[in-house]
Amino acid sequence: MPAATLPTLTPKDFASDQDVRWCPGCGDYSILAQMKKVCASLGIPREKFVFISGIGCSSRFPYYMNTYGFHTIHGRAPTFATGLKVARPDLLVWVITGDGDGLSIGGNHLLHALRRNVDIKIVLFNNEIYGLTKGQYSPTSRLGTRTKSSPLGSIENPIRPITIALAAEATFVARTIDVDVNHLTETLRRAAFHKGSAFVEVYQNCKVFNDGVFEYTTDKEVKSENVLYLEQGKPLIFGKNRDKGIRLNGLEPEVVELGKGVSVDDLIIHDEKAAEPTLAFVLSRMYHPQFPEPVGVFRAIERPTFEDLLNRQVEDAIKAKGRGKLEELFQSEDIWVVEEAEANGPAALD
Amino acid sequence: MSATAEAMTKASLSKQRHIEERPEVVVRFAGDSGDGMQLAGTQFSNASAVFGNDISTLPDFPAEIRAPAGSLAGVSGYQIHFSSYDIYTPGDRVNALVAMNPAALKTNIKDLEEGGILIVNSDAFTTSDLQKAGYKTNPLEDGSLKKYRLVAVPITKLNREALSDLKLSPREVDRCRNFFVLGLVYWLYERPLEPTLRWIKEKFARNPAVMEANIRALKAGYSYGETLEELPVQYRVPKAKIAPGRYRKITGNEATALGLVTAGQLAGKTLVYCSYPITPASDILHTLAEMRRYGVVTIQAEDEIAAIGAAIGASFGGALGVTGTSGPGVCLKSEAINLAVMAELPVVIIDVQRAGPSTGMPTKTEQADLLQALFGRNGESPVVVLAPASPAECFTLIIEAIRLAVSYMTPVFFMSDGYLANSAEPWPIPKVEELPKIEIKHPTEPNEDGQFMPYKRDHRLVRPWALPGTPGLEHRIGGLEKEDVTGNVSYDPLNHEHMVRTRAQKVANIADEIPPLSVLGPETGDLLVISWGSTYGAIVAAVERAQRKGLSVACAQLRYLNPMPKNTGEVLRRYKRVLVPELNLGHLRLLLQGRYLVECVGLNKVQGRPFLVSEIEEKIHQLLQV
Ligand code: SF4
Numbered sequence: 001m002p003a004a005t006l007p008t009l010t011p012k013d014f015a016s017d018q019d020v021r022w023c024p025g026c027g028d029y030s031i032l033a034q035m036k037k038v039c040a041s042l043g044i045p046r047e048k049f050v051f052i053s054g055i056g057c058s059s060r061f062p063y064y065m066n067t068y069g070f071h072t073i074h075g076r077a078p079t080f081a082t083g084l085k086v087a088r089p090d091l092l093v094w095v096i097t098g099d100g101d102g103l104s105i106g107g108n109h110l111l112h113a114l115r116r117n118v119d120i121k122i123v124l125f126n127n128e129i130y131g132l133t134k135g136q137y138s139p140t141s142r143l144g145t146r147t148k149s150s151p152l153g154s155i156e157n158p159i160r161p162i163t164i165a166l167a168a169e170a171t172f173v174a175r176t177i178d179v180d181v182n183h184l185t186e187t188l189r190r191a192a193f194h195k196g197s198a199f200v201e202v203y204q205n206c207k208v209f210n211d212g213v214f215e216y217t218t219d220k221e222v223k224s225e226n227v228l229y230l231e232q233g234k235p236l237i238f239g240k241n242r243d244k245g246i247r248l249n250g251l252e253p254e255v256v257e258l259g260k261g262v263s264v265d266d267l268i269i270h271d272e273k274a275a276e277p278t279l280a281f282v283l284s285r286m287y288h289p290q291f292p293e294p295v296g297v298f299r300a301i302e303r304p305t306f307e308d309l310l311n312r313q314v315e316d317a318i319k320a321k322g323r324g325k326l327e328e329l330f331q332s333e334d335i336w337v338v339e340e341a342e343a344n345g346p347a348a349l350d
Numbered sequence: 351m352s353a354t355a356e357a358m359t360k361a362s363l364s365k366q367r368h369i370e371e372r373p374e375v376v377v378r379f380a381g382d383s384g385d386g387m388q389l390a391g392t393q394f395s396n397a398s399a400v401f402g403n404d405i406s407t408l409p410d411f412p413a414e415i416r417a418p419a420g421s422l423a424g425v426s427g428y429q430i431h432f433s434s435y436d437i438y439t440p441g442d443r444v445n446a447l448v449a450m451n452p453a454a455l456k457t458n459i460k461d462l463e464e465g466g467i468l469i470v471n472s473d474a475f476t477t478s479d480l481q482k483a484g485y486k487t488n489p490l491e492d493g494s495l496k497k498y499r500l501v502a503v504p505i506t507k508l509n510r511e512a513l514s515d516l517k518l519s520p521r522e523v524d525r526c527r528n529f530f531v532l533g534l535v536y537w538l539y540e541r542p543l544e545p546t547l548r549w550i551k552e553k554f555a556r557n558p559a560v561m562e563a564n565i566r567a568l569k570a571g572y573s574y575g576e577t578l579e580e581l582p583v584q585y586r587v588p589k590a591k592i593a594p595g596r597y598r599k600i601t602g603n604e605a606t607a608l609g610l611v612t613a614g615q616l617a618g619k620t621l622v623y624c625s626y627p628i629t630p631a632s633d634i635l636h637t638l639a640e641m642r643r644y645g646v647v648t649i650q651a652e653d654e655i656a657a658i659g660a661a662i663g664a665s666f667g668g669a670l671g672v673t674g675t676s677g678p679g680v681c682l683k684s685e686a687i688n689l690a691v692m693a694e695l696p697v698v699i700i701d702v703q704r705a706g707p708s709t710g711m712p713t714k715t716e717q718a719d720l721l722q723a724l725f726g727r728n729g730e731s732p733v734v735v736l737a738p739a740s741p742a743e744c745f746t747l748i749i750e751a752i753r754l755a756v757s758y759m760t761p762v763f764f765m766s767d768g769y770l771a772n773s774a775e776p777w778p779i780p781k782v783e784e785l786p787k788i789e790i791k792h793p794t795e796p797n798e799d800g801q802f803m804p805y806k807r808d809h810r811l812v813r814p815w816a817l818p819g820t821p822g823l824e825h826r827i828g829g830l831e832k833e834d835v836t837g838n839v840s841y842d843p844l845n846h847e848h849m850v851r852t853r854a855q856k857v858a859n860i861a862d863e864i865p866p867l868s869v870l871g872p873e874t875g876d877l878l879v880i881s882w883g884s885t886y887g888a889i890v891a892a893v894e895r896a897q898r899k900g901l902s903v904a905c906a907q908l909r910y911l912n913p914m915p916k917n918t919g920e921v922l923r924r925y926k927r928v929l930v931p932e933l934n935l936g937h938l939r940l941l942l943q944g945r946y947l948v949e950c951v952g953l954n955k956v957q958g959r960p961f962l963v964s965e966i967e968e969k970i971h972q973l974l975q976v
Contacts, residue, residue, distance in 0.1 A: 016826070018838065047821045052663075062826050063839065068818035070666055070693070071828025072659070073685050079651070079659025080666065084818070086647060087622055087667035091818055109659070112652040310647055317643035324644035326612055326782045332598045334545050335779070336400045340594045 011036035013046060016066040027178035027204035028057060028125065032064055034181060035123075038188045039067070044092055051094045052081045054101040057132050058125035058204070061096040075106025078113035081120045086307045092192065095122040099140040100130050103159050107139075114168035116306040117196040123188070124161055124199070125178075127206035128213050135209035147209070162284035162298055165199040166277045172198035173280065173299040178205060179218050183229070183295060190297060196305050216288050217295075226288055230296030235267035238292045246291070253282050255291060272300045368583045369540075374433035375587055376441035377535060379528075380458040381450030381471075383412060383424045386528035390448075391428025393532060393549065397541040399599045399776055402589030403432040406887065407774045408440035408960070413629075413713045420482040425457045434588040438740075438887030440773060442962040446538065448531055450474060450505070452483035459495075467581070468498040469534065471527070473506035501580045505530055512570035513563050522560065526567035533571025539585050543568065593778065600777035602741035602770030602884075603630070606674075606700060607637035609748035611644050614670055616749065617756065617788035622664035623672050624649040624657040629712040630768040631674045631702040654682035658697065662686060665695045666827075668792065668817040670752060674700035676768075677719045678709065680726070687761050688727045691853065693827040694805075694813050696755035696762075699723075700748070703767040705958040714958025715768035717883050718934035723763040724912055724941075730850045732857040734758070735911040737765040739886035742777040744770060747909060753788050759812050760857060765911070767933075769960045770884045792817050804837040811856040861913040867921050871897055871904030876974055878925035879905040880950075882938050885931055885961055892966035901974055908938070919946035927973055929953060931966055 014036040022028045039049060049067035053059035055074035062069030068091075072080050077095045085093050095113075102110050102124045113120060129147065130136040136149035140161065144153040165173045172194040176187040184202065191198035203214040216226045228238040228246065236246040237258070245267040247256045256262045268279065280298040287293060318324075377394065379387040388409055395407045410427040417424030431441035446467040449455035451474040462468060475490055489495050490502050509530040513523045529550075536543060547565060554561035575581070600608075614621035623646065625635040639648045647669075651657035654675055661671030675683065680701050690697045703719045705711035723735050734754050738747040748764055755762040793814045796802045804825040805813050816823040825837060833840035834849055869878065871893060881889045886907050893905040906921060908914060922928055922942060930939040931953035939950045953969045955961060 045821065047819055047824055050818045062828070065826075067824050069826035069828075070663075071826065071830065073689050073829055076655055076659045076686065079656040080663035082649070082656070083622060083624060083660030083663025083665075083669075083671060084667045085663075086649065086660070087620060087664040087669035087671075088818065091667070108652055109656055112656065310649075314642045314645060314647065318645075321643050324611075324641065326615055326785075329608060329611055329641075329644060330598070330779045330782075332600075334396045334400050335596055335598050336402065337596050338402065338592045338594050 009040040009046060011040050014039045014066050016064055018063050020064050021060065022057060023208050025207035026057070027127065027206070028061070030178045030181065031123070031125065031184065031202055031204065032061065034184045035188060036065070038185055038192060039065075041189065042092075042192055048090065048092050049094070050084060050091050051096055052077045052084070053096040054106055055132070056098040056101045056130075057206070058096055058098040059101060075101050075104070076109055077101070078106065078109040078118075078120065078122065082113055082116070082118045082306070085118050085120055086310060089119070089307050089311065093120045095120055097122060097124050098131075099124065099126045099128060099138045099161070103161060103164065104139045110164070111168040114165055114170040114197045114199060117169075117171055117303050119196055119305040119307060121191045121194075121198045122200065123191070124201050125204040126161055126201050127204045127210055128158075129206050129210035131206050131209055160284055161201040163281065165201075166281050166284055166299060170199045170299065171196040171301050171303050172297070174199070174297045175201045175203070175293075175295045177203045177214065177217055177227075177295060180295070187296070190300070194300060196303055217293060226292050228286070228292040228294040230270050230272070230283070230294050230298065232270060232272050232297070235264050235269055236294075237264070237267065246286070248282070251282070253286060253291065272297045274299075275301070369586055370583055371586045371588065373435060373587070374431065374437060374441075375446070375539060375585060376429065376431045376444050377446045377448070377539070378427055378429040378444045378458060378461065379448045379531075380425060380427040380454035381448070381528070382419055382453065383417060383426045384419060385426070385450045386525065387426050387428050387450065390528045390532045391430060393546045394535065394541065395430045395432070395774060396549070396599060397536065397543075397545050398430065398432040399597065400545045401542055402592070403434065403587055404437050404590040404592060405433075405599065405774070405776060406431045406437050406440045408769065409772045411713055413711065418482075420451055420453055420479045422453045422457055422483060425454050427454070427458060432587055434590050436590065438891045439960070439963055442964050446535070448535060450527070450531070452480050452485055452489070455489065456483045456485065462498060464497050466498055467501060467538070468495060469501045469503060469531065471505040471531070472502040473504045499580065501578065503531075503534065503574070508570065508574060509567055512566055516559055516563050516566075518559055518563055523563065526563050529564045529567040530571040530574075533568040533573075534575050536568070537572045537575030537584070538581065539587065543572065592776070596779045597776045598779060599774045600742055600745070601772055601774045602738065602744045602766055603633040603702070603772065604637060605742055605744035605777065606748050606764070606766060607634045607641075609745040610634075610638065610672060610752070611641055611646055612745070612785065613749045613752035613788060614645060616785055617670060617752065617790055619790070620669045621646045621672065622649065622661060622669045623647070623674065624651050624660040624664070625674045626651050626654045626657045626679065628654075628676045628679050630704055630771045631676050631679075631700065633771065634674045634700065634702075654679040655686060658683040658686040658699065662690050662695055662697050665690075665697050666818070668815070670756070671696070672698045672700065672752070674702065676702050676704045676712075677706045677722065680719060680722060684727045687733065688729065688731050689829045690761045691727075691731050691733060692829050692831075694759040694853070695827075696759055696815070698748070698751045698755050698762050698764060700764045700766060702771045703765060705768075705956070711958045713768065715884065715960060716933050716956060716958060717765075717767060717885070718937065718956070720765065720882070720911065720934065720937040721940070723765060730854060732854045733912065734760055734762040734857055734860060735765060736762060737883040737909060737911055738770060739883065739907050739909060741770050741773055741775050745777065745780075749785075749788075754860060756788065756790050756815070757812070758810070758856060758860060759815060765883055767884050790815070792820070793823060794820055796822055803835045805832055806835050807852070807856075810859050811852055858913050861916050864910050864913070864915055866917045867906050867908065867915040869904040869906045869921060872902055873904075874924040875902035875904055876925065877901070877903040877927050877929060877970060878922065879903065879929045879931065879966070879970065880908065880922070880938070880942070881905070881931055882908045882911055885933060888961040888963050888966055889931060891963040892970060895963070895967055896970045899976070901970065901976065903970055903974070911938075911941075914945070918942075919948065922946050922948040927951060929969060929973060931961060931969070933960070
């Protein structure tokens with residue numbers, strides 16, 4: 001993907017002239033800043049980037065990027081991205097969405113974009129709340145969450161974005177955290193270079209309506225106990241002193257302390273390239289406070305992309321039978337010719 | 351003509367059968383869904399077209415894929431009108447009806463003219479099938495059919511006899527009954543067998559036994575005609591006076607698909623057709639899915655919304671994004687259509703209308719989506735609306751839809767319907783070199799002081815179509831209100847009013863380049879019949895008849911519903927009265943009265959079926975008091 005002779009781009013080149021309008025302290029600022037950094041580092045010309053979004057706080061994102069951008073309608077961004085990528089495989093297409101946009105109103109499209117493996121990068125800002133509509137519970141809000149529309153506590157079981165992405169046969173599935181700057185940058189970069197649909201869940205703090213919901217993953221005091229960094233080929237170890245790990249007990253994961261008869265060899269070795277997403281699925285079901293929550297790449301496998309397969313059908317058909325000409329198109333089984341002399345029927349009758 | 355067929359024709363002449371000449375004939379094949387009536391009808395219309403008649407056809411199939419055999423719900427029909435002069439409709443009254451079972455007889459007999467020929471498969475009139483059709487007594491025996499010229503043929507038995515020595519299962523043998531009866535009707539109307547024989551040979555090339563069986567059934571039916579005492583007559587419908595040229599038969603859906611492929615090539619662009627399967631539009635998707643080597647890309651989306659989303663996304667990228675659906679699908683697409691209105695991107699929405707509301711009657715035709723296309727979205731949402739008048743016209747008008755969409759950066763509705771979609775007529779094959787190119791320009795340079803302004807408009811108020819990937823033209827579009835010129839998000843009250851009016855004016859400006867409304871008949875007079883969409887055929891036929899009776903009546907067809915031709919109001923005012931026949935409760939009438947303050951009389955029918963010529967004619971007579 002990187003081309004050789006490119007002007008060096010800086011994050012500033014990716015900043016549009018529009019004032020950023022998120023609330024002060026919103027996690028979106030960090031994601032925007034890291035995204036500009038990543039874009040500048042990819043070696044891809046700026047005009048090749050397209051950011052497509054739906055509706056919500058996160059979906060204002062394209063306005064702040066000095067690239068091509070399309071702020072579409074609620075939940076449907078993956079559909080526009082699919083059409084664009086099919087028409088223009090040369091573009092690097094990002095979809096910016098949120099938990100309401102991507103998993104509630106747009107759940108259907110998310111599933112199908114991932115299933116088809118369209119080469120688009122979907123970044124889902126998960127703040128477990130509806131921000132733009134001023135604080136109602138979202139499909140990722142935890143049970144009991146009290147909001148304006150759930151004053152007695154939410155009674156709906158939350159949906160797990162990573163679990164959904166895996167179930168939809170996504171070829172790249174990752175999670176990261178808004179303020180974990182290096183990890184966020186690295187995760188976005190890996191998504192950018194993945195060939196196929198990439199799904200990245202970002203834990204994003206909504207300062208106004210759901211402040212601190214991910215604090216256990218960001219607070220310096222406790223985060224190392226609560227976050228499990230996934231690394232390819234490495235055992236699942238976490239904890240301030242890196243003395244805890246995750247072991248499989250039958251089909252269930254369990255937290256174990258290293259030493260005391262448990263060695264590193266007993267732990268799950270992370271394999272993002274596993275043919276089956278079984279272990280990734282197990283990891284996606286690990287939630288605070290019972291477990292540390294895994295961040296990093298859950299799954300990264302190769303599969304032909306939708307637009308490649310589609311455009312290959314066009315090429316193959318042309319190769320097999322030649323490029324279709326209109327003259328041929330108009331033929332059918334039965335063509336008849338009316339000669340000048342034949343045009344001799346009677347006039348119309350009643 | 352093959353040797354056999356020639357021999358048969360000679361035989362018939364040698365027997366000195368009486369041959370009557372007819373200017374036009376309407377035949378309907380009706381039977382159970384499994385009886386192959388659609389195939390028989392298609393073959394009959396091909397043969398008639400190839401023979402040189404003008405044709406117009408109307409299939410009528412049940413909504414259920416597999417309704418119980420022999421039931422009323424399972425009856426499938428195919429009507430063909432063929433003639434020696436220009437015809438516009440599949441015909442009002444049926445001259446000859448084929449009924450393969452009691453249910454087909456029951457549901458179709460009311461359309462057969464008095465004295466009409468009624469060919470029935472007498473073998474199918476068993477007690478159980480009579481019961482399924484709700485007959486208490488056998489109509490073939492109880493005298494209830496004496497108004498008609500009943501030709502009861504033991505088709506099952508004769509067909510089995512003709513194929514007795516072939517190694518086929520009884521089921522396979524019985525499946526050839528449609529060709530037996532087709533052969534018989536071919537004989538009756540002196541149709542050439544060649545096109546059908548050729549079709550059978552191609553279709554069953556890999557299955558010689560079935561090929562032989564179908565050929566034999568067809569010929570056996572044809573020969574059987576010779577022996578028929580009930581029918582001592584054959585009919586001859588001479589060739590029609592048709593403009594010289596090359597022709598093929600085409601349905602509205604085929605013409606739409608072909609037009610789309612053509613538009614793609616004329617524009618030098620990839621056609622990206624995105625659709626979710628829905629009756630009666632799915633055939634467009636099927637046809638286009640086979641067109642990969644014409645550079646056509648199809649996406650079967652996960653739902654109606656995704657279909658238009660992908661189409662708009664493709665347009666954003668510089669392809670021709672098109673989506674096809676029917677009314678229920680249009681409901682779901684409304685929000686995305688509005689996004690294209692706001693973002694000012696081209697997209698064509700094909701609405702193959704069907705009887706609504708809600709799921710309605712999926713296989714039946716109606717014209718009740720017009721106001722939805724014009725107004726069925728939030729906010730001020732101007733879109734272009736076009737409607738083809740006939741199956742073949744779908745070709746030219748869908749190309750026009752694409753041209754307007756890309757040239758004005760706007761969504762365009764193309765209002766077909768179930769009747770246009772499935773009925774067929776001859777199509778003069780266009781000369782490729784005579785089709786006008788669709789010119790499209792994409793900017794490559796900034797348009798204001800080294801900056802790119804995505805909403806800086808040309809004299810027609812059209813904004814530039816700048817494509818992602820173009821260096822230096824990076825810009826953002828979206829559904830939020832924009833500041834004119836810069837395209838930046840703006841909540842400024844005066845800017846909003848300016849933009850609302852500008853988007854409306856841009857679409858209105860199209861009236862500057864579309865053809866004026868023309869009339870068929872006197873330029874002024876007692877009555878103007880004005881219409882849109884598929885009712886054209888019946889209306890022209892009725893108006894021509896009225897004119898021959900000396901009535902002062904003209905008709906006009908609106909192909910552009912938004913904007914309308916500039917002279918529309920003036921044309922309406924040239925007549926004492928205005929009649930608006932529609933397959934709805936008065937959509938166009940409401941528009942015309944509202945826009946031009948001309949009183950209009952409606953003729954409205956919502957039965958899921960097209961107008962009969964006679965229905966229009968009667969109304970004309972009533973209005974003119976003759
Ligand atoms: S409402 Fe929440 S998510 Fe939205 S901008 Fe404000 S802080 Fe961010």
